[in-house]
Amino acid sequence: MTASRDVLVVGGGPAGLSAAARLAAAGLGVTLVDEQPELGGQYYRRPSPAVLREHGDHRPEGGRLIAHVRSLGVDCLTGHLVWGVDDDGRTLLATGPDGTPVRLRARHVIVATGAYERTHPFPGWQLPGVTTPGFAQHLAAADGTPPGRRVLVAGSGPFLLPVACSLLAAGADVVGVAEAGHPYRPSLRAAPALRHPARLRELAGYVARLARARVPLWQGRVVNGAAGGDRVTSVTLAATVDPGRPLRTLDVDALCVGYGFRPQTELARLLGCEISADAVTGDAEPVTDAFGRTSRPGVYVVGEAAGVGGVHRARVRGAMAAAHILLREGSPAAPGPREIARLAAQGRALTRFTAMSDALYPSPARLQEVLAATLDDDTIVCRCEAVTAAAVRSAAAERAGGDLNAAKSWSRAGMGPCQGRFCGFAVAGLVRDAAEAPPAGGARCGVPVFPARQPVRPVPVETLLALGEQDGGDG
Amino acid sequence: MSAQTADVVVIGAGVLGGAAAFHLALGGHRVIVLDRGAPGREGSGTTAGNLHVQAVHTRRPGQEVPLDSARFLPLQRAASDRWNSVEAELEASVELRRSGGFTIAETPEQRAELIAKHAWEERAGIRTEVLDGDGARAALPLLGPTVTAATWCPLDGYANPLLTTPAYLAAAVRHGARLHPFCPVRAVERSGSGWRVTAGDLTVEAPHVVDVAGPWLGEIAALAGIGLRMTPVAIQMHVTVRLPETLRYLVQHIGEGLSVKQVTAGNLLIGGGWPALRLDPDGRSPVSLSSVLGNVAQAARVLPFVRDLRLLRTWAGPLAATPDEMPVIGEVPGAPGFLVAGGTYAFTFAPLWGETLRCLVEGKPAPVDVRDLGPDRLLEPAAPAAPYEEAR
Numbered sequence: 006m007t008a009s010r011d012v013l014v015v016g017g018g019p020a021g022l023s024a025a026a027r028l029a030a031a032g033l034g035v036t037l038v039d040e041q042p043e044l045g046g047q048y049y050r051r052p053s054p055a056v057l058r059e060h061g062d063h064r065p066e067g068g069r070l071i072a073h074v075r076s077l078g079v080d081c082l083t084g085h086l087v088w089g090v091d092d093d094g095r096t097l098l099a100t101g102p103d104g105t106p107v108r109l110r111a112r113h114v115i116v117a118t119g120a121y122e123r124t125h126p127f128p129g130w131q132l133p134g135v136t137t138p139g140f141a142q143h144l145a146a147a148d149g150t151p152p153g154r155r156v157l158v159a160g161s162g163p164f165l166l167p168v169a170c171s172l173l174a175a176g177a178d179v180v181g182v183a184e185a186g187h188p189y190r191p192s193l194r195a196a197p198a199l200r201h202p203a204r205l206r207e208l209a210g211y212v213a214r215l216a217r218a219r220v221p222l223w224q225g226r227v228v229n230g231a232a233g234g235d236r237v238t239s240v241t242l243a244a245t246v247d248p249g250r251p252l253r254t255l256d257v258d259a260l261c262v263g264y265g266f267r268p269q270t271e272l273a274r275l276l277g278c279e280i281s282a283d284a285v286t287g288d289a290e291p292v293t294d295a296f297g298r299t300s301r302p303g304v305y306v307v308g309e310a311a312g313v314g315g316v317h318r319a320r321v322r323g324a325m326a327a328a329h330i331l332l333r334e335g336s337p338a339a340p341g342p343r344e345i346a347r348l349a350a351q352g353r354a355l356t357r358f359t360a361m362s363d364a365l366y367p368s369p370a371r372l373q374e375v376l377a378a379t380l381d382d383d384t385i386v387c388r389c390e391a392v393t394a395a396a397v398r399s400a401a402a403e404r405a406g407g408d409l410n411a412a413k414s415w416s417r418a419g420m421g422p423c424q425g426r427f428c429g430f431a432v433a434g435l436v437r438d439a440a441e442a443p444p445a446g447g448a449r450c451g452v453p454v455f456p457a458r459q460p461v462r463p464v465p466v467e468t469l470l471a472l473g474e475q476d477g478g479d480g
Numbered sequence: 481m482s483a484q485t486a487d488v489v490v491i492g493a494g495v496l497g498g499a500a501a502f503h504l505a506l507g508g509h510r511v512i513v514l515d516r517g518a519p520g521r522e523g524s525g526t527t528a529g530n531l532h533v534q535a536v537h538t539r540r541p542g543q544e545v546p547l548d549s550a551r552f553l554p555l556q557r558a559a560s561d562r563w564n565s566v567e568a569e570l571e572a573s574v575e576l577r578r579s580g581g582f583t584i585a586e587t588p589e590q591r592a593e594l595i596a597k598h599a600w601e602e603r604a605g606i607r608t609e610v611l612d613g614d615g616a617r618a619a620l621p622l623l624g625p626t627v628t629a630a631t632w633c634p635l636d637g638y639a640n641p642l643l644t645t646p647a648y649l650a651a652a653v654r655h656g657a658r659l660h661p662f663c664p665v666r667a668v669e670r671s672g673s674g675w676r677v678t679a680g681d682l683t684v685e686a687p688h689v690v691d692v693a694g695p696w697l698g699e700i701a702a703l704a705g706i707g708l709r710m711t712p713v714a715i716q717m718h719v720t721v722r723l724p725e726t727l728r729y730l731v732q733h734i735g736e737g738l739s740v741k742q743v744t745a746g747n748l749l750i751g752g753g754w755p756a757l758r759l760d761p762d763g764r765s766p767v768s769l770s771s772v773l774g775n776v777a778q779a780a781r782v783l784p785f786v787r788d789l790r791l792l793r794t795w796a797g798p799l800a801a802t803p804d805e806m807p808v809i810g811e812v813p814g815a816p817g818f819l820v821a822g823g824t825y826a827f828t829f830a831p832l833w834g835e836t837l838r839c840l841v842e843g844k845p846a847p848v849d850v851r852d853l854g855p856d857r858l859l860e861p862a863a864p865a866a867p868y869e870e871a872r
Contacts, residue, residue, distance in 0.1 A: 091769050092757055098769065272499075390745075403650075407662075411518035414525050414642050417745070422721055422792060456764050461720055463790040466780055470787065473773035 010034040010080065012330060013097065013111035015087050015272060017318045018046020020308025021117035021340055022070045023323030024153065029077035031331050031338030037074065037084040038099060038109060044071045046119055048138060048316050063171075065148050082107070089459035090275045095303075097272075098472070104465055106472035116273045116291075117323065120266035120309035123369060125376045125431050126394070127262075127387050127468045129231030134259045138168040141261040144175075151177035153259025157240050159228045161185040161366050162265035166211035172261075173218050180255055182215065183226040185245045185264070185372060188365035190224070201358050216450065220451055223409040227376070228253070228262050245367065249379040264372055266313045267430060273306045274457035282453055283312060285363050287370030289454035295349055296329035297322055305329070315362075318355035324348055369430070377434030387428040389421020397435045407440030407453050409433055425455040483676065486512045488841060490657075491665055491677070491700050492693035493523035495641065496821050497746040498648025498689050499834025499850030502570070505655035507838050512686070513649070513657055514679045516664040516696070520645030521827065523694045526797020528717055528728055528751040529641040530739055533560040534583055534608050534633035535597045540715065540737045540753030547805035547824070549597065551852075553604035555807070555829065558607075558848045562831035573646035574639045575744045579673045581636025584782060590735040597734070598631055608633045613751040616696070622727060624784045636730045636743055640825060648834070668704040670713050674817055675704070688841050691820045695761060695798035697808075699838060701820060706812050707862035708820065708855055711803050714756035714765035716774055716796040720758030720789040722746035730781060736812060738778045740786075748789060750779045750830060760789045765796040802858060809833055810854030820855050 006133070012028050012313075014021045017039035025037045026273045037044070043051045049067025052060070062068055075081060084102035087109070091098060097109040122137040134153055138160060141152045145168075156177045161184055169182050189212065199370045215222060229243035229251045240260050241251040273291045274280060279300035280289045297305040305326040310318035327350055331339035340348070382395035400416035401407065409432070412418065418432045419425030425432065425454070433453045488504050490497045493515035501513045513519075533556050535549040567576055585591045594610060601608045609632045616630035617623050623630070653659055656860040663680035670676075674687035693700045695712035702708075737752030754771035772794055780786040800822040802808050807823035819840055821833050836846045 089769065403646075408518035408521065411525070414521070420793075424793065434780060458792070458793050458795055459767065459769075460791055462670050463792050464719070466776055466787050466791055468787050469773055469791060470780055471778050473777050476770075476773065 007381045009110040010036045010112060011334070012036070012111050012115065014036065014115045014117060015097065016040065016046060016117035016119055016308065017041070017044035017081070017083070018117060018119050018308060018319065018348050019048055019067075019070075020319040020323035021046070021115065022049070022074050023320040024117065024307060024327040025079045026070065026074050026077060027324055027327035028330060029074065029079045030082065031336045033330070033334065033336070034080075036080040036082060036109060036111065038085045038087060040084070040086045042084050044074070044081060044083060046386060047143070050143060050147050051309050052147045053149075056147065059332050060174075084119035086462060087272060088461045088464050090272075094277055099228070100464060100468050103346070104468050104471075106468050106475065107477075113305070113333075114276070115297070115323075115326050116276070116304065116306045116310055117308040118269045118272050118310045120313050121269050123264040123267050124262075124427055125264060125372070125434075126380065126384050126428070127228050127230055128381050128384050129233070130238040130262075131385065131388060131436060132231055132233050133235065134233065134237035134257075135231055136259065136261050137263040138164055138261045139263065141259070142168045142171050145171040145177070146175075148474070149175055151175040152257070152261065153257065154178055155257045156259040156261060157181055157183065157255055157257045159183040159226070159240070159242070159260065161260040161372060161461040162368070163208065163362060164263075164265060165186075166208070166215065166340070168222060168261060170211050170214045173214065175451035177259075179215070179220045180257055181221040181223055183223045183228065183242055185225070185227045186365070186367040187224045189222060204358060214464055223422045228260070230238050231260055248375060264369060265366070266309060268310050268312060270310060270454070271457040271461045273304070273310060275459055275461070276304050277301050278304055278306060280454075285360070285370070286313070287368070287373065287453055288312075295352055297326035298329065314355060314359040318352070318359060321348060321352045321355055325352060373430060374438065375433035377431065380431070386403065386431050387421065387425075389423050390417040391417040392416050395436060397432055398439045407436065409436050409453060413434045413455060419455050424458070424461070429455055452457045468476065482708070483685045484512070486510045486684050488512075488688040488690055489514065489675070489684050489686045490676045490690045490692060492520060492691070493519035493645075493649060493659060493661060493695050493697070493831040494692065494808070494832055495520065495648065496524075496694075496826055497643045497690075497723040498645050498652060498690035499830040500692060500837040501652035501657045501661060502648050502655065502764060503834040504841060505652045505657040507842065509841070511652065511657040512684050513652065513659045514663050514665055514677070514682075515661045517662060519649055519659065519661050520641075523798050523800060524641055524645045526795060527641050527827050528739060528741070528749050529639050529644070529743075530741065531563055531578070531637040531639060531826055532556060533606060533637070534581065534631060534705070535601055536732070536825065540755070541771070542713070542755045543753070543805065545803075545805055551806070553600055553606060555832070555848055557604050557606050559829050560830040562835065563637070563639070566639070566644075566831050570651045572643070572645040572650065574644040574647055576637065576639045577633060577744070578632040578637040579728045580632060581732060582616065582623075582630045582632055583732045583734050584616065584623065585734045586626045587628070587735065593734050594629050594631050606633065606635065614634070620729060620731075622783050624782055626781055638730060638743065640744065644827075644830070648830070649653040650676055653673035665700060665703065667711050667797045668700065676680065688817045688819065690837055690841070691818065692822060692827075694800040694822060695759070697820060697822045701812070701818075702862060704813055704815060704818055705817040705862045706818065707860040709803055709860050710822070711801045711857045712759060713799050713801055714759040714796045715751070715753045715799050716756045716767045716771055716775075716794055718750040718772060718794050719792050720748040720750070720786070721792045723748065723789065726785065727783070733778065733782065736778060737828055738775065738782065740779050740783055747792065748786065750775055750786075752778070753799070759798060761798070765798065767794045800826065804857070805851055807833075808855050809836060809850050812857075813854075813856050
C-alpha cells in the first residue's frame, strides 16, 4: 500500500501534533505516522484508562491537542514504525501493526522523531531496577506504578525534578535526587531565567514539592556504581569532579539515572539531511533554519530531533514548519507576516531559554569526557553485544585512529539490535578519550555519531518479502 | 620536513596493504603503510569475508562480463592453501572457518553450469562433489525446494574481515612496518631511480611503491602519471539479528549473486554483490532498497528459514573491480618499482597477493604465475595528475 499526501509528519509528539494541526486546519491532506499505539509521543503519552479514572490526566493539553488533530481529519497511522527510505530518497518505508509494509509519499516531509535518553554506563547498570528517568516517568505517570519503593533519581538536567515528583505521586519513597551539576543555586548565569516566569514557576513548584516530601537534592554528584543480586539494592555516589572515588552508599530498590536527551536523527540522516555537531552538547543535529528547513528541499526537522529544547520550543518549531509549508503551497490559510514574526520571536525566546538552561547544567560533551575517562575497564558498555569499556578503548586506540565508526567495527560496540541507541554516547566518549591528538593534515569523521543505517529498527524478513511482492515480483 | 626513506611505500591499509606490508616486513624490508583514513575501513571493512575456493563464475547483478573461471581456479587453489597458515603467521585469531560450502542451482541451465564447473575444479585440484536436489537437501536440510542441484566444496570458508586486516597490520608493525592512518597521499613522483610520496606532512622516498588503494587504485596511479582503467562499484551487505548456530556452511548461487553464511557472532550475513544506490568515494555509499529486497528474497527462497528472521542492518562498501573482472597484480610497464594489486575477490586472495607482492618487489619468482594479470592490460593514456583532494 502506498499513501500519498500533501504532507507526511513522522512522530506524533508535541512538535508533530502542532504541525499536523496547523496544516490540516488549512485544508492540506496530512498523514501523521507514529510508532506507538497512541499519539502523544513521550511527553504527551496518554495514561492508561485505569490511571485516568483514578488520578485524572497529568497533561490534559496533550489529550486536547490529539483530539483536535483527529477531529481535523488527519490520517493518523499509529503503530507504524518508519524504518527506512526508498531509492528515490523521499518515499518512507514503514511497517504497520500487523507487519504489513507501507510506503509513504508526500510533497513535504516533517521529521519529528524526538529524542533518546542519554545514558552512560557504570558498574551495575544492567541490574533489574535500574531504569532511565524517562522510563520511570512513563511507569509512574502513565501507569501509576513507580519502578520501586525506595528510588534514587540521578543524572543531570531539569527533567530529573518532574520525574522525582511523579515518583512521589505514584507512592514511591524518593531517597534523593543526585544532579551532576550545580544548577540549583543562586548564580548570575541564572539571571536571564527571570524573563521566563512561567518556566521558573514550574521549576519552583517541583523544588517545593520535593522539599515538602523532604527529598534531599544533592548537587555535583554522579552515580559511581550500583550493586545487588536479583535486583539493585544499593547505589554509590561520587563527586562529579572525581567520579571514580565513592563518597556514600544508599540503600534503594530502584535507580533512575540519565543525563537528559539527545536528538533521534536516524531518519533525517537517511533522508540525506546534512548534520553537524552542536557546539554546546556535542550531539549530532540536523542543520535547520528557523522554519526547520534542512539541506534537503521539502524535508523539515522539528522538535527534539532538531536539537533538544523542551515541549514549548518543540510546539513552536512544529508550527513554524507548518507555516512555511502553507506559504510554499500558496494556501489562503497561510499565516501573514505578523504571525510569522510572532512565531519566530517566540521561537527565538525559547531558543535563548534553552541556551540559558543548558548553561546551568554541565554540558553533555564535558560529562561525556569526565564519565568516559573514569569508566571502569570491566564495565559492559554495549549491552547488545556485551562489549566492555576496555574493548572499546583498545579498539579506539590501537586500530581506529579515533574514528567512531571504525571503533564500532573493531569492537562490535553498537552492532546489536539497538544499533547504538543506548551506548552511542558512551562509546563516542570512550573513543574520544582513547584517541590521540588528531594528526596534522589528517581528515577524520567529524560527527560524533554512528552512521544511520536502514532498517532503523530490525524489520522482519517477511515484511521485506511482502514489500518486494508489492513491487510486482519476487525480486 | 626532510624526506624519510623506506624500501617500500604501501598505499592503502586494507587487507591487501596489510598482507603486503606483513610479508615485506617479514622479509626485512623497511615498509611504510599510508591510508587516507582509518585502516581497513573501506572494501576490507565492508566485505562479507567469504573464502571462495570453488569456482565463482556467477555475475553480480549489473556485472557486464563474467570472469574467466577456469583461469581463476589455480589461483583459488593457491590462495586456499595459504589461508591455512594465516592465523599461525599472524599469531591472532581471524575466526577462520573452513567448514565448506555449497553452490546451488535452480534451473537446468544452472545445473549444466555446475557440472562444467566441477570438471574445471577437478583439473585445478579442487575437490568438489555434485549433488542432485534431494542429495543437496539431505546434506543441508535447510535448502528449499527450488534447489535442483549443488556442488559441495569442503575448502570454502569464512574469515572475519574485521579481525583479518587489523591482524595483518599489527603483525606488519611487529616486524617493523610503520603505519600512518589519516594520511592521504597528495603526490607520487619519480625521484632518482625510485619514488617520492607526499602524504599528510610526510615525505617518503623509496625504490618501490605498492598501490593497493582499492577503489582509489586508479587515482593513486594517476598521481604517478599512470592511467589505469578501473571500474570501482559499491555493493551492499545485509545482516540479520543473531540466531543460534544454524548454518555451518557458505551457500552461494551459480546463476545469481547470492552468498549466505552465519558468522561466529551468530548473525546471518546475506550478500552476493548487489549494487548500492551509488558509489560515494568520500563517505559511506548509500544502500539501495531494491537490492535489499532482491537479495533478501533470494536468500529466503533458497534457505526458507530466513523468512522467520529479522533484518538488523544493511551497509555498502566499495569493490575495486577491473573492466574484465579479473584481478590485477604486477609492476606497471614503464614505471619501474610501481606495483599495483587489486580487483574483486581481494579478500580471498590477500594472503597469496601479499606473498606475491613481496616476490615481485624482490624480483623473485612469484608463488603463482601472475604475468597475465599485470596492469598492462588496463593501461590508458594518463589523465593530467590532479592533487589528491581535487582528484577525489
